[in-house]
Amino acid sequence: MVPSPLSEKALSRGLLDVLIRAGLITVLVLFCFEIFSPFRDLMLWSLILAITLYPLQQKLMGPLGQKEGRIATLIVLVSVVILMVPIYLLGTSIADSVESAMTIVQNEGFHIPPPNESVASWPLIGKPLSAFWLQAATDLPGLTAKYIPQIKGVSLTLLGKLAGVGMGFLTFIFALIIAGIFMAYGEAGSRAAVQIAERISGPERGSKIAALCTATIRAVALGVVGIAFIQMLLVGLGFVFKGVPGAGLLALAVLLLGIMQLPVTLITLPVIAYVFATEGASTATIVFAVYVFVSGLVDNVLKPLLLGRGVDVPMPVVLIGALGGMVTSGIIGLFIGPVVLAVGYQLFWQWVEDRPPA
Numbered sequence: 001m002v003p004s005p006l007s008e009k010a011l012s013r014g015l016l017d018v019l020i021r022a023g024l025i026t027v028l029v030l031f032c033f034e035i036f037s038p039f040r041d042l043m044l045w046s047l048i049l050a051i052t053l054y055p056l057q058q059k060l061m062g063p064l065g066q067k068e069g070r071i072a073t074l075i076v077l078v079s080v081v082i083l084m085v086p087i088y089l090l091g092t093s094i095a096d097s098v099e100s101a102m103t104i105v106q107n108e109g110f111h112i113p114p115p116n117e118s119v120a121s122w123p124l125i126g127k128p129l130s131a132f133w134l135q136a137a138t139d140l141p142g143l144t145a146k147y148i149p150q151i152k153g154v155s156l157t158l159l160g161k162l163a164g165v166g167m168g169f170l171t172f173i174f175a176l177i178i179a180g181i182f183m184a185y186g187e188a189g190s191r192a193a194v195q196i197a198e199r200i201s202g203p204e205r206g207s208k209i210a211a212l213c214t215a216t217i218r219a220v221a222l223g224v225v226g227i228a229f230i231q232m233l234l235v236g237l238g239f240v241f242k243g244v245p246g247a248g249l250l251a252l253a254v255l256l257l258g259i260m261q262l263p264v265t266l267i268t269l270p271v272i273a274y275v276f277a278t279e280g281a282s283t284a285t286i287v288f289a290v291y292v293f294v295s296g297l298v299d300n301v302l303k304p305l306l307l308g309r310g311v312d313v314p315m316p317v318v319l320i321g322a323l324g325g326m327v328t329s330g331i332i333g334l335f336i337g338p339v340v341l342a343v344g345y346q347l348f349w350q351w352v353e354d355r356p357p358a
Contacts, residue, residue: 041329044336045175050182050189051214052221053079057183069184076180080173092248114138171332205354212350213343216313220342224318225335227302228258234295235268242288244271254296259322259334261315264296313342 036043053075060071114134122129182189197213198206236251244250250271254264272289279285318338325337 041332041336042171042175042178044340045172045332046178046182048217048221048336048339049176049179050186051217052226053179054183054186055218057186068186072180072183072186075183076176079176083173083176167330169331172335175332209347209350212346216343216346217339220313220318220339223303224259224261224338227299228255230302231255231258231264231295231298234298235264235292238288238292238295239271242275242284244275256322256326256334258299259338260319264299265293268292268296313345317341317345 057068057071057075060075061068193214194207194210197210200206201209232251232255235254236247239247239250250267254267257264257266272292275285275288318341321338321341322334323337324341325333325335327333329336
């Protein structure tokens with residue numbers, strides 16, 4: 001049967017209408033994304049915090065009343081007060097460490113011992129390294145003047161990273177406040193999430209997908225990011241009160257190792273050895289060593305309690321999410337990356353295992 005010219009004309013017009021509509025929708029989506037992109041990380045972290053803290057709000061609704069807004073406001077205020085003190089101490093420690101390092105360099109009080117004679121016998125890099133080391137030990141100002149452009153570039157990069165850390169913690173506080181607004185409309189938000197999941201995956205699987213995403217977010221946020229943050233605060237406060245040089249930077253290293261699921265003893269044991277080597281064995285150093293060592297092992301107690309309640313996420317996924325998030329979004333990406341990648345991982349395997357019947 002040969003199609004009539006009228007049917008061909010109607011088909012082409014319908015196709016043109018579909019293309020025009022798709023183009024307009026694409027333009028609208030691109031404009032919306034461009035407008036929303038500056039707030040992407042902030043809103044993501046706010047949503048993660050709201051989902052993580054919402055069970056606490058539900059537990060408090062019985063003793064403290066049934067108004068979600070008041071309970072959410074109380075949780076946010078208490079959390080901000082608890083977080084501001086250690087964050088302030090760690091930030092002050094970072095600033096003091098940078099200032100003391102700059103003072104030492106400016107006053108030429110930093111002396112480098114000369115290299116051992118065996119360094120020159122190392123293959124390939126021995127002689128250049130020995131010459132560079134010897135010049136640094138004998139003429140540090142001249143060597144510094146020689147490489148001043150490279151030193152300036154590294155210093156600016158380091159200061160930019162430190163400023164990014166401070167901005168990340170400030171973003172964390174703002175995200176906590178926005179999370180309180182989300183929690184104030186917790187029930188409505190939960191229903192909206194289920195409706196969106198049902199619209200995308202169908203009525204049969206929508207609620208399961210929403211429950212899987214919620215469980216994954218809480219498992220990773222509490223069992224990985226939350227434990228690492230608690231470790232950073234405990235160990236970092238010990239470093240600050242003891243006056244360990246670079247306590248703030250060491251605390252950030254503890255946070256990074258905790259999220260990467262590496263042992264925090266890689267930081268705590270060298271610091272304990274340094275304190276004993278510089279101050280000797282005393283009651284204060286022994287108490288400090290015991291406190292820091294136990295704080296570095298607190299994840300072994302908290303992980304079975306928190307991570308065991310959620311879903312199983314492989315540690316390489318968490319590691320890649322932490323590193324990738326930190327590279328793309330700075331310190332706030334260190335928190336967002338593992339959670340987002342874990343949700344994507346779980347959704348992918350849910351799709352793989354959910355095969356249609358033969």
